[in-house]
Amino acid sequence: MSSAMNQRPTHGGNLAWAASIAGCSPQEILDFSASINPLGPPQSAIDTMATRLSDLKTYPNPDYPELKQAIAAFHQIPAEWVLPGNGAAELLTWAALEFSQRSETVLPTPAFADYRRALQTFGVRVREVSVWDIDTWTTDLSNTGILINNPHNPTGKLFETSQLLPLLDRFALVLVDEAFMDFLPPAQQSSLIGLVEQFSNLVILRSLTKFYSLPGLRLGYVISQPDRVRRWQKWRDPWAVNALAVAAGIAVLADVEFQDKTLNWLERAKRRFFQDLLEIDRLSPDWGAANFLLVKTEAEVDRLQKQLLQKHRILIRDCLSFPALGNRYFRVAVRRELENQKLINGIKNIL
Numbered sequence: 001m002s003s004a005m006n007q008r009p010t011h012g013g014n015l016a017w018a019a020s021i022a023g024c025s026p027q028e029i030l031d032f033s034a035s036i037n038p039l040g041p042p043q044s045a046i047d048t049m050a051t052r053l054s055d056l057k058t059y060p061n062p063d064y065p066e067l068k069q070a071i072a073a074f075h076q077i078p079a080e081w082v083l084p085g086n087g088a089a090e091l092l093t094w095a096a097l098e099f100s101q102r103s104e105t106v107l108p109t110p111a112f113a114d115y116r117r118a119l120q121t122f123g124v125r126v127r128e129v130s131v132w133d134i135d136t137w138t139t140d141l142s143n144t145g146i147l148i149n150n151p152h153n154p155t156g157k158l159f160e161t162s163q164l165l166p167l168l169d170r171f172a173l174v175l176v177d178e179a180f181m182d183f184l185p186p187a188q189q190s191s192l193i194g195l196v197e198q199f200s201n202l203v204i205l206r207s208l209t210k211f212y213s214l215p216g217l218r219l220g221y222v223i224s225q226p227d228r229v230r231r232w233q234k235w236r237d238p239w240a241v242n243a244l245a246v247a248a249g250i251a252v253l254a255d256v257e258f259q260d261k262t263l264n265w266l267e268r269a270k271r272r273f274f275q276d277l278l279e280i281d282r283l284s285p286d287w288g289a290a291n292f293l294l295v296k297t298e299a300e301v302d303r304l305q306k307q308l309l310q311k312h313r314i315l316i317r318d319c320l321s322f323p324a325l326g327n328r329y330f331r332v333a334v335r336r337e338l339e340n341q342k343l344i345n346g347i348k349n350i351l
Contacts, residue, residue: 012317022309032332032343033317035292040213042258048251055243062238070250071221075193080226086240088179088207088220092118094232095175099124099145102173106146110322112153134163142172149177154322154331156288161190168199175203180290182211185263193223200225212252217245266291273340282351292333301330312346
């Protein structure tokens with residue numbers, strides 16, 4: 001296997017790596033590895049940033065009052081519960097610092113690789129449990145934390161509120177990463193944001209880059225009680241969010257048209273994509289709650305991934321960075337119907 005394949009990334013969306021395998025430019029890669037909304041960025045974000053270029057001449061307000069208020073209005077919560085960040089990844093770093101003050105942190109696996117990156121940075125003692133066995137978790141220690149995402153990445157599993165509620169009584173610190181919750185219609189969401197006022201040990205992590213297709217801007221936020229928000233604000237650099245990200249964030253949160261368009265597109269495209277994958281021999285896709293699908297295959301995924309790149313310039317997300325899954329699973333984002341069909345045809349051609 002080539003040295004480039006041996007240097008495979010632990011995240012999706014690494015188009016430079018994919019292009020080195022495919023022998024083309026990064027712009028020619030059709031990317032199914034990063035679960036980003038293909039309908040964006042919203043025009044509202046682009047137009048707003050164009051009118052705010054003069055903001056680049058001055059430092060942003062480190063308290064970000066306008067962005068905090070926009071996030072607070074979107075979730076109907078107080079603004080003092082909100083801490084915007086340079087993507088969810090930056091805020092995850094401060095979460096890990098707080099987890100380091102606990103005796104250990106429970107990590108349901110398979111787990112997003114960045115969790116381990118952040119936790120290892122501060123020497124957090126980690127205890128892994130299976131994400132499929134949530135109802136059997138019996139940990140009840142006063143100084144233990146837990147980090148879980150909902151919907152879960154990479155399985156797409158959606159935990160019901162009733163499944164997560166007991167965690168708030170068992171653990172001293174509970175972080176729920178809801179980065180993909182926006183891809184569910186409001187009536188189907190099982191967010192714990194409404195419980196933040198009641199539980200001082202609860203932290204909700206959200207992203208604005210996946211649903212609104214703004215990963216290059218780096219924008220996320222935490223929702224928790226004010227004491228924690230102020231503490232994390234003191235820990236970090238004073239200007240974590242750039243001025244254009246602030247402007248775009250405010251604009252997209254008010255863009256109801258784009259939100260409705262995305263949910264309507266996703267329901268149709270995802271169902272057809274799932275059915276097409278289901279009809280391919282040697283593939284077993286799992287239906288999940290997010291904008292991606294986890295697929296089990298009888299083929300070796302690293303070889304399938306390489307052939308898709310070299311023959312079709314298509315990148316899928318292998319699951320080698322998820323030890324609980326390994327080389328028989330891959331994850332694919334839901335894209336536009338014609339793009340989804342290109343992947344289906346490419347897999348059929350290879351398998």
